Amino acid sequence: MRNLITESITCDVLVIGGGLAALTAAYAASSSGAKVLMACKKNVGKSGNTLVAANGFAAVLPGYDPADSLDSHFTDTMSGGAMINDENLVRMLVDKAAVTLEELERLGVCFQSMGARKIVKKAPGHSHMRFFNVRGFNGAFFAQGRGITFPLAEKVGQAGVKFLDQTMITSLLVQDGRVTGAQGLSLREKCLVLIKAKTVIISSGGGGRIYHSTNNTSDATGDGYALALNAGASLRDMEFIQFFPSSMVYPFKLTVPTPLFADGAVLKNALGHRFMFDYAPEGEMATRDIVARAVYLEMQQGRRCREGIQIDFSSIPDKVLESKYAVLVKHFRKSGHEIKTGYFEVAPVVHHFMGGITIDEKCRTQIQGL
Numbered sequence: 227m228r229n230l231i232t233e234s235i236t237c238d239v240l241v242i243g244g245g246l247a248a249l250t251a252a253y254a255a256s257s258s259g260a261k262v263l264m265a266c267k268k269n270v271g272k273s274g275n276t277l278v279a280a281n282g283f284a285a286v287l288p289g290y291d292p293a294d295s296l297d298s299h300f301t302d303t304m305s306g307g308a309m310i311n312d313e314n315l316v317r318m319l320v321d322k323a324a325v326t327l328e329e330l331e332r333l334g335v336c337f338q339s340m341g342a343r344k345i346v347k348k349a350p351g352h353s354h355m356r357f358f359n360v361r362g363f364n365g366a367f368f369a370q371g372r373g374i375t376f377p378l379a380e381k382v383g384q385a386g387v388k389f390l391d392q393t394m395i396t397s398l399l400v401q402d403g404r405v406t407g408a409q410g411l412s413l414r415e416k417c418l419v420l421i422k423a424k425t426v427i428i429s430s431g432g433g434g435r436i437y438h439s440t441n442n443t444s445d446a447t448g449d450g451y452a453l454a455l456n457a458g459a460s461l462r463d464m465e466f467i468q469f470f471p472s473s474m475v476y477p478f479k480l481t482v483p484t485p486l487f488a489d490g491a492v493l494k495n496a497l498g499h500r501f502m503f504d505y506a507p508e509g510e511m512a513t514r515d516i517v518a519r520a521v522y523l524e525m526q527q528g529r530r531c532r533e534g535i536q537i538d539f540s541s542i543p544d545k546v547l548e549s550k551y552a553v554l555v556k557h558f559r560k561s562g563h564e565i566k567t568g569y570f571e572v573a574p575v576v577h578h579f580m581g582g583i584t585i586d587e588k589c590r591t592q593i594q595g596l
Contacts, residue, residue, distance in 0.1 A: 232418040235390070237263040240408055240423035242395050242450065245274035247429035249378040253333070255427070256385040263421065264382070265390040265410060267430070267445050271379030274431050275443055277371035280483045281360040282349065285323035290346050294354035296320050306351045306513045307580075318587050327358065334377030336361045338550075345550055348488040351513040357485055362553050370553075393419055395449070398426060398457040398596070405457055405595035425595050428454055432579035440576040441473050441481050454583045459591040463581030470577035471517035474570055475533045478561050482537060482572055487511055489550065490541035493521065493572070495529035518574040525573065534573035539565050 239255040241248050244266030256262045264270050286294050299320045304311050331337065338345040338359045349357040362370040383389070392414035399407040399422070407422040433448025434440040455461055472493075474480040482491075487510035492500050505520040506512035512520075521535050529535075539547075547555050547565065558565040585591055 232420055233412065233415070234420045234422070235263060236422045237261045237388070238423065239263070239425045239427065240265060240421050241427045241429060242266075242408070242453070243274065243429035243431060244268065244270035244272070244375075244391075245276035245429070245431060246374055246378070247431075248274075248427075249375065249382050250329075251427045251429055252387045253378070253382050253385055255425075256382070256387050260425075262385075262387040263390055263423070264387055265393045265395055265408070265419075265421065267392075267394045267413075267449070269391045270382075270389045271375040272372075273443065273445055274375075275371075275434070275446055276375050278441065278443055278481070279371055280481060281370050281374055282347075282483070282485070283323070283327055283358050283360075284349065284352060284356050285327050285358065286320075286354075286356055287324050287327070287344070287346075287358075290344075291354045291356065294356055298353060299323070299356065302352050314587050315585075330374070330378075333381045335374050336377075340549065347485040347550060349485045350487055350508075350511045350517065359483075390419070390421075395430075395453060398453050400457050400593070403458070403594060405593055408453075423595075427589075428583060428596070432582075434576045434579070437467075437576040439473075439573075441470060442576065448579075451582065454591065454593075454596065457593060457596065459593045459596060460584045461581065462584045464579070466580035467576055468514055468578040468580055469518035469522075469574040471514055471521050471574050472537060472572040473575040474537070475573045476531075476571040477563065477569075480557075483551075483554065484514065486539065486542065486551070489546045490539070490543070492538050492541065493517075494536040494538055495524045496531045496536075497529060499529075501529075514577075521572070522574050531571050534571035537570050537572045539570070540567065542566065 238260035239262045241252045241264045252262050252264050286296055286299050303316050338361050344358050346355045347357040348355040360373045362373055393410050393412050395408045395410040397409055398405050405426050410419045412419050428450040430450035431446045434442030434446045451461055472482040474482050493502055493510055495501050501524055502509040502520055506516050524535055555565050583591055
């Protein structure tokens with residue numbers, strides 16, 4: 227076997243990943259004056275789960291629901307996590323959500339809107355309408371994520387951040403208990419890469435692809451968890467995996483946005499019975515874990531339809547579909563189906579790792595430099 231050439235790179239901050247979290251981290255670091263390098267297993271802004279997500283953001287924005295509040299958002303989030311969430315991280319998430327959406331808009335991300343006002347939806351698990359979606363790239367349903375990553379990647383590149391695409395980081399460099407960089411393999415150049423950095427940020431996504439049934443992209447293989455663990459950091463709550471309850475399995479594959487349940491979509495088993503109220507008083511508006519478990523149990527107990535459980539959109543008013551879900555309706559029609567009159571089935575799939583690398587409120591691990 228021939229010897230591989232090693233390329234050596236030096237930077238202030240190394241960001242591992244190429245999606246929303248990685249891009250915003252890189253931009254923030256660059257804005258502080260740091261020399262930033264992004265290393266991505268595929269291509270920055272063109273890979274990872276951000277691309278295929280429905281890209282909904284929950285935030286309490288002024289001028290929308292006067293009865294809503296940060297405390298209400300906090301309570302809903304804690305309740306959705308069975309009250310075992312990290313309260314400090316939940317509070318930080320809730321308090322910073324609105325300003326984060328404003329920052330994304332400033333960086334070129336466009337939200338679905340009617341005129342100057344964002345379209346707001348109600349999502350399962352939320353007691354108020356506080357759910358905002360990003361406008362899809364070129365109006366395509368499967369390209370909604372590019373409505374986030376493309377403008378962010380452009381801004382990050384303009385800020386002077388360097389992209390190291392097609393590079394898989396294989397380990398972090400640790401010296402005297404501090405992370406000092408990383409080493410990896412350039413899949414494009416077929417060479418080893420040694421990166422020296424004062425700080426390393428891991429934002430490489432979850433590990434949904436280790437499961438058979440998932441809506442995650444092929445590069446979501448949990449690399450970041452292994453990198454951190456092998457460097458001496460700890461992981462937490464890795465047993466908590468979120469299953470998305472409404473992944474369409476018939477007649478075509480699609481991640482069905484859960485806000486549709488707030489507007490009239492219902493789930494029915496093979497007997498034609500709307501069963502969700504048998505499991506939760508909120509019906510289809512229960513949190514994802516409850517709905518996913520209910521769908522799974524119906525299927526396991528012999529009440530599955532063809533491949534899953536029927537999802538019925540017929541009760542959603544036409545005006546709602548046209549105003550809130552125009553891109554989705556267009557996608558259904560392009561696939562040869564009418565959303566209100568067609569027959570569709572869904573089933574649960576692995577969606578999100580609720581645990582991960584242990585961090586504090588400033589996203590720091592126990593290891594210096596990470």
